[in-house]
Amino acid sequence: MRQAVMTEPGVIQVRDVPTPVPGPDEVLLRIRRIGICGSDMHVYHGVQPFTKYPVVQGHEFSGVIEALGEGVEHFSPGTKATARPQVVCGRCRPCRRGDYNICDSLKVQGFQAPGCAQDLFVTRAERVVPLPESFTFEQGAIVEPTAVAVRAVEKAGNLAEKNAVVLGAGPIGNLVAQAARAAGARVLVTDVSDYRLQIARKCSLENVSHAKQETLADAARRVFGEDGFDVAFECVGVEGTITEAVANIAKGGRIIQVGIYPEKPRVDLSLVQDRELSLIGSLMYKHADYQQAAALIGQGKILTAPLESKHFPLEDYLSAYQYIIQQAGQCMKVFIDL
Ligand SMILES: [Zn+2]
Ligand SMILES: [Zn+2]
Missing domain, CATH: 3.40.50.720 (NAD(P)-binding Rossmann-like Domain)
Structure with missing residues (x-):
């Protein structure tokens, strides 16, 4: 499958890598849209202090459930979905009281952990949020920034x-x-x-x-x-x-x-x-915020279409960044299509 890797600030290589296999309690997602945000731009410019290169980017995404690992029963392949990009320890003081969004060793996929800029992506079932069939993939990718807003x-x-x-x-x-x-x-x-x-x-x-x-x-x-x-x-x-x-x-x-x-x-x-x-x-979100974000979009209480600016294919990942820079603020959400 294809994977886009930022090898150093401003350089992206699309390479062929083996398809990942979901382990126990994991879900394999076929990625369809990735949204680019200001934090991704910081990585592109090499000014995101907690990101090391090479890095696979992508933390705002949507796709379709492709396969389920052992022990995952409450999802079905073919369902549209998104997932929280937070990798947390579960043991630190904030995690123990349920505040995992401020985990002492929080890793965000696409920054301190590999992101989803690839055809197929494995994530933990507990982070997956299924989406109604009526959702567009753009709406699915906008659930992440909407969850920030909800929190x-x-x-x-x-x-x-x-x-x-x-x-x-x-x-x-x-x-x-x-x-x-x-x-x-x-x-x-x-x-x-x-x-x-x-x-x-x-x-x-x-x-x-x-x-x-x-x-x-x-x-x-x-x-x-x-x-x-x-x-x-x-x-x-x-x-x-x-x-x-x-x-x-x-x-x-x-x-x-x-x-x-x-x-x-x-x-x-x-x-x-x-x-x-x-x-x-306010930092990021919890799972319930993701669910609430999806609900608000689904109910039409949060409109996303005016925020959708432009699309680029995975092979042109770099062009997406160049476009955002050229637009100098005259764009909102730019998507990578897979
Ligand atoms: Zn973002
Ligand atoms: Zn923690």
Whole structure:
């Protein structure tokens, strides 16, 4: 079967390797779509600090169950499926209390463990999430970033009738905004990209603001009135957006940190203290978040079609990266088709 390997930053070889065989409690998946995200771009550029080369990438994927290992009975070959890319130890303190998404020795497939950029891929049955036949493979691959959004929204508590600001309208910010809306929040999305705000509108996120043309305070007043917002999701990972969130959120508000910071930000903790703000981190997801993400997409509460930008075949993996770089922010999800 074919396997795409990044041998060093910016170099991908497609080679022929033996087909893997599922062992006990494992499932063999035929991979059909792989989504590329910002973290993959970091690997391409050689700036992902925890990834060694050569690496087989691919952590957002969908496919079809091809075969079952011994002891796997609750799935059937031919079913569409996706799977969590988390390899965890099961023994550390976070794992023992069920918080395996922050396992002390967490390995993410596609980064610290081999990913799915190959025709057939073996994974543990406990990580597999079956998908309805009505799912497109693109929707299946978008379950992963949607699960990130679902967990972030859970961290915000009960969102019914709450006013929420999502800073950043890239794929994660867009999905967080849609998940927050599904949880009952009134949502305002901000970004500095007209393109991304336009995609947000296509996902029926009507309240958007261009952060270079309108201050967050003005946008919040325009959309929410004098109450402002009680919840903020930082989905960019730069000092400017977390600063805006801390400075403008209502007293007693909750800020969920979703974006990843390439550079350490300075945050005004005196405001956090004085206004009793909560700063809450959110990393990846648990299995139930994956299932919830698939359910929200299946129910049409999270729209994915506006996020689907372009497709490349496995042989042109590198072209997908080059395309994303050329587009300079004018694209959302790019897929590898197998
Ligand atoms: Zn990703
Ligand atoms: Zn662990």
